[in-house]
Amino acid sequence: MSVLLLNDDDVRTRLDAATAVRAVRGALLAAHEGALHAPPRIHADLGDGRLVFTAGRLCSEELFGFRAYDTLVGAEQLVAVWGSDDGRLRAVVHGDELGARRTGAIxxxxxxxxxxxxxxxxxxxxxxxxxxxxxxxxxxxxxxxxxxxxxxxxxxxxxxxxxxxxxxxxxxxxxxxxxxxxxxxxxxxxxxxxxxxxxxxxxxxxxxxxxxxxxxxxxxxxxxxxxxxxxxxxxxxxxxxxxxxxxxxxxxxxxxxxxxxxxxxxxxxxxxxxxxxxxxSVGLAGTDVAVAAALCEEVRRSA
Known part of the structure; x- marks a missing residue:
């Protein structure tokens, strides 16, 4: 299975609102039930700014991953998703659209x-x-x-x-x-x-x-x-x-x-x-991973 590399255009055209809402709802329920492991944000000091990481593991979906963003120059964000069953990297989504639409779905x-x-x-x-x-x-x-x-x-x-x-x-x-x-x-x-x-x-x-x-x-x-x-x-x-x-x-x-x-x-x-x-709204850690995984499924299904 090849790794999907997706950008803002892919998010705009391939991610529909119903899919994002469904993924986020599932993650919120999983967090309540203890099936989403989402530790506090990690801040790496870079001098005039920070690189911030949020991570999450969706046990029932056999997925884990992270989101990275900065407070230094406003660089594009990165979300990476792995399968916990085989350890293979599934997808990398870069840009700002995924994070905003995840927040919209929440x-x-x-x-x-x-x-x-x-x-x-x-x-x-x-x-x-x-x-x-x-x-x-x-x-x-x-x-x-x-x-x-x-x-x-x-x-x-x-x-x-x-x-x-x-x-x-x-x-x-x-x-x-x-x-x-x-x-x-x-x-x-x-x-x-x-x-x-x-x-x-x-x-x-x-x-x-x-x-x-x-x-x-x-x-x-x-x-x-x-x-x-x-x-x-x-x-x-x-x-x-x-x-x-x-x-x-x-x-x-x-x-x-x-x-x-x-x-x-x-x-x-x-x-x-x-x-x-x-x-x-504070942005539950792990929801970016859930939405990225749902987008990945949609892209593979339509391929």
Missing amino acids: GAVAVDAAARPGEIRLGLVGAGTQAWAQLWAIRAVRRVREVAVAARRPERAQAFARRAAGELEVRVRAVRTVEEAVRDHDVVVVATNSDVPVLDADWITPGTHVTTLGPKTVARHEVPASLADRAHVLLTDSLAQATGYAEPHILPTDRLVDLGAVLAKAARGRTDPEQITVFC
Whole structure:
């Protein structure tokens, strides 16, 4: 079996959202059941930056691998997958698309588990790669009735709306303010790099599910700490990673519930349509390997 070498173009054209969501859901459940071994991130100091590794072993899939990325120059990322049955290298995926779409798939699983049932009105804060991946993946779990997007630069929100109409056939409305993107929406995704809150907790309507992707420590956070006071359920994809930051988390970690446990019905998520739920995405280690393996299967199947 030859080793697959895949790049961003392969990810864009060969990985569909349903496949990514299915792979991530399986990994989250495996983590809860103890069948995904995912140790804490490893940081290698390179002077002005670091090389960071996340690794995971999916026991039931007989796979293991790692993801490597840097904080030095913003180099393209690398994901490698081996078979634990024969020790052979299966695939290497390089570029940035796999990581973003993996994060999008995790967010979609959280929406499916915690948002109110049925079609949704989606509000996006941020119009970059992460916001795009969230919309791409959420469409695999819910019918999206309408989308409003706000960005620091209005032209980026407008470009996002045009791209969504052309590539995803989704009608997206570019709005002028974050408040317009947040109020009266079933699901809100905050995908920014802001060091300070970009929204007011009072803008979140009862019944809304919120996903936060950006900075989340007391020193840097894109959502206000007061959001936790309004939320009935706080979720994360990895309790170990959420509690392992060098700086304290902006959300109370003793209230964080493991998303995998909710999927397995071992923990409670939303219990009332008027509750506010918040998902803090940290990127469970090993999910990159799961998505890369699923992509590998799709490529081999269609060969």
